[in-house]
Amino acid sequence: MITTSGLSKVYRSRGREVTALDGVDLHVREGEVFGVIGQSGAGKSSLIRCINLLERPTAGTVTVDGQDLTALAGRGPRAGRELRRARSRIGMVFQHFNLLSSRTVQDNVELPLEILGKSGRQRSAKALELLDLVGLADKASAYPAQLSGGQKQRVGIARALAGDPKVLLSDEATSALDPETTRSILQLLRDLNRQLGLTVLLITHEMDVVKSVCDSAALMEKGRIVESGTVSELLATPGSELAAALFPIGGEATGDDRTVVDVTFHGDAATQPVISQLSRTYNIDISILGAAIDTVGGLQVGRMRIELPGRYEDNVVPIGFLREQGLQIDVLGSDATPALVKEGAK
Amino acid sequence: MTWSEMQPLLSQACWDTLYMVGWSTVIAVVGGLPLGLLLVLTDKGGLLQNVVANKVIGQIVNIARSMPFIILMVALMTFTRWITGTTIGREAAIVPLAIGAIPFFARLVEMSVREVDSGLVEAVQSMGGSTWKVVRSVLVPEALPSLISGTTTTVIALIGYSAMAGTVGAGGLGDIAIRYGYQRFETGLMWITVAILAVVISVLQFAGDFAARSLHRRTGRSAGLLLFRPLRGVFAGTAAADAVRKG
Numbered sequence: 164m165i166t167t168s169g170l171s172k173v174y175r176s177r178g179r180e181v182t183a184l185d186g187v188d189l190h191v192r193e194g195e196v197f198g199v200i201g202q203s204g205a206g207k208s209s210l211i212r213c214i215n216l217l218e219r220p221t222a223g224t225v226t227v228d229g230q231d232l233t234a235l236a237g238r239g240p241r242a243g244r245e246l247r248r249a250r251s252r253i254g255m256v257f258q259h260f261n262l263l264s265s266r267t268v269q270d271n272v273e274l275p276l277e278i279l280g281k282s283g284r285q286r287s288a289k290a291l292e293l294l295d296l297v298g299l300a301d302k303a304s305a306y307p308a309q310l311s312g313g314q315k316q317r318v319g320i321a322r323a324l325a326g327d328p329k330v331l332l333s334d335e336a337t338s339a340l341d342p343e344t345t346r347s348i349l350q351l352l353r354d355l356n357r358q359l360g361l362t363v364l365l366i367t368h369e370m371d372v373v374k375s376v377c378d379s380a381a382l383m384e385k386g387r388i389v390e391s392g393t394v395s396e397l398l399a400t401p402g403s404e405l406a407a408a409l410f411p412i413g414g415e416a417t418g419d420d421r422t423v424v425d426v427t428f429h430g431d432a433a434t435q436p437v438i439s440q441l442s443r444t445y446n447i448d449i450s451i452l453g454a455a456i457d458t459v460g461g462l463q464v465g466r467m468r469i470e471l472p473g474r475y476e477d478n479v480v481p482i483g484f485l486r487e488q489g490l491q492i493d494v495l496g497s498d499a500t501p502a503l504v505k506e507g508a509k
Numbered sequence: 510m511t512w513s514e515m516q517p518l519l520s521q522a523c524w525d526t527l528y529m530v531g532w533s534t535v536i537a538v539v540g541g542l543p544l545g546l547l548l549v550l551t552d553k554g555g556l557l558q559n560v561v562a563n564k565v566i567g568q569i570v571n572i573a574r575s576m577p578f579i580i581l582m583v584a585l586m587t588f589t590r591w592i593t594g595t596t597i598g599r600e601a602a603i604v605p606l607a608i609g610a611i612p613f614f615a616r617l618v619e620m621s622v623r624e625v626d627s628g629l630v631e632a633v634q635s636m637g638g639s640t641w642k643v644v645r646s647v648l649v650p651e652a653l654p655s656l657i658s659g660t661t662t663t664v665i666a667l668i669g670y671s672a673m674a675g676t677v678g679a680g681g682l683g684d685i686a687i688r689y690g691y692q693r694f695e696t697g698l699m700w701i702t703v704a705i706l707a708v709v710i711s712v713l714q715f716a717g718d719f720a721a722r723s724l725h726r727r728t729g730r731s732a733g734l735l736l737f738r739p740l741r742g743v744f745a746g747t748a749a750a751d752a753v754r755k756g
Contacts (some may be wrong), residue, residue, distance in 0.1 A: 215635055241556070242634065251637030261632035265650040265724075274646060275636040326636065 164330060164362040165191040165214060170223035172209045172386075183209035184220070185386035191379070193329075196356050196363040198373040200405070201383030207366040210383070211334050214364065215253045216246060227253060228329055251279055254323030258335035260315040262307040268318050269294065269303040275325040293321040297351060313344035320351060324359075331355070333365035337372060345369075349376045374409055374457070382408075395462055398429060401493055414452025414468045416495075421470050422478045423452065427491040428465040437488050438469065445481050447471060468495075510695050518685060518698075523705065525599045526681035529674065530667045532603045537610035537663055542656075544570065544611065545618025546644060556630070556640045573612040578670050581609050582677060602679030606670050610663055617659030621652040654721040661717025665710055682706060 172184040183206045191197040201207050212218040214225055216232055224233045227249070235246040262271050272290040294300050297317040307315055316336060323331055333352065337345040353376045355361050367373065373380045381391035382405045390397065390405045398406045416423045442449050454467040471478045475494060485492050544566065550556050551563040582605040586596050589604040629647045672683025682702045690699025
């Protein structure tokens with residue numbers, strides 16, 4: 164649905180060049196919720212603004228719903244009619260809501276419809292329908308200043324949907340909200356994604372956002388996509404930073420002659436009593452250093468960090484047993500896998 | 510001089526001042542609003558970015574702004590005669606008053622519009638809105654309380670300018686104060702004109718503040734220029750006149 168290839172953005176100011184995007188190839192499938200996560204300054208904002216060409220990419224192409232937007236852009240900084248029409252089919256929600264304070268809630272939602280040239284009656288019917296959809300039918304004549312943060316973002320979402328877009332871009336939509344409100348807004352995005360078949364591309368710096376709504380995710384660092392894939396693919400990738408960050412578990416080895424192993428369960432394996440089988444079969448004592456079970460992207464996933472007595476060489480057979488059970492095994496400290504626990508992962 | 514002698518003079522003068530200030534305010538708003546918007550839009554990073562146009566407009570506005578009004582008035586005499594057919598009287602005074610006030614108001618518009626959150630502009634662009642739509646639905650309505658404050662400031666400054674126009678035969682309260690109060694030592698009449706000006710300015714300032722604040726209250730945001738409004742109440746007249754004189 165959204166494809167970027169070789170997308171680059173270089174900012175020039177006073178002779179200095181800052182590369183915000185460095186050859187980003189992104190592919191967002193139709194109907195999925197795709198999260199791009201990264202620290203501030205990683206280039207997320209530039210990326211999402213390049214998708215609807217609020218920022219002109221320096222190089223590369225952006226295709227949304229089969230239409231090459233970069234070809235529509237023209238040379239000048241101004242957006243031509245074609246590009247503006249394409250933008251009206253891409254909804255966007257913002258971190259700071261960006262509602263017009265001089266207009267009522269209903270008039271804010273009608274704004275995109277005015278741009279599309281809809282008649283007054285069509286506009287108000289559509290606006291009221293959308294406000295009902297986001298649960299704010301009773302606030303139609305209120306001004307944004309009278310609403311809470313969560314309500315403002317609901318209005319922002321209703322406004323973004325007014326042009327019946329197939330794609331919704333979310334620029335840190337929940338970053339200015341408290342955890343409770345964040346959950347309800349994410350739930351709303353998830354519902355809209357399911358009900359309307361809306362493709363959502365969201366950028367965030369919060370791992371929880373990716374964890375609770377995304378089907379796919381990409382990790383961005385210094386203007387590049389470092390890792391990308393569906394959540395289950397990422398969890399199945401040994402040494403995936405994103406997977407470790409999505410699912411952090413702690414715990415240090417208690418001594419030198421110990422082997423610490425991270426076990427990731429998903430799918431059927433999650434329901435098998437593998438640890439007690441391991442203990443009985445090989446007659447070894449296993450200590451559990453940390454464990455968690457969570458739902459990531461709608462999948463139940465468990466992760467456990469266990470400690471086996473003896474060095475890695477002594478434990479090749481039990482580890483082989485775990486692998487045979489269809490579990491994903493990462494042995495910490497061995498050369499085979501890079502460090503899993505990223506600092507500040509959560 | 511008795512009240513019955515003063516009364517017709519004063520009412521005519523009040524009407525003349527109102528007439529001059531009223532029309533020149535209308536022209537200043539009609540001319541200054543687009544000019545102020547252009548200053549913002551053509552600036553670097555603006556929607557109609559055009560460095561050359563921005564420099565040219567900015568320079569014209571600066572020169573006109575820094576010109577002492579009394580000089581501007583004299584300098585424009587040929588132009589005034591070309592437009593109105595005369596250089597004397599209230600109609601003739603409107604020409605330099607309006608031309609002096611356009612750049613003044615344009616700068617105030619520029620300040621107000623710059624305070625509009627750029628995120629709102631981005632939002633309308635993301636919906637496919639044109640530059641014109643951005644101006645109409647975002648820049649002007651969102652800056653409105655601040656624009657109203659700017660208009661109040663302009664009207665009060667124009668009252669100050671109009672007193673100076675009075676010295677070259679435009680009529681109005683300034684003319685009365687100078688011809689009778691200064692040249693004929695009619696101190697009583699002079700104090701009455703001062704009192705009338707003080708009342709008029711206070712009422713205007715109050716009305717402007719009220720309009721801006723009631724909009725502000727409805728929409729619940731800070732109304733920019735309200736905060737550092739330099740002119741207030743009774744002192745506004747003298748402050749404005751001083752500012753104009755210092756030019």
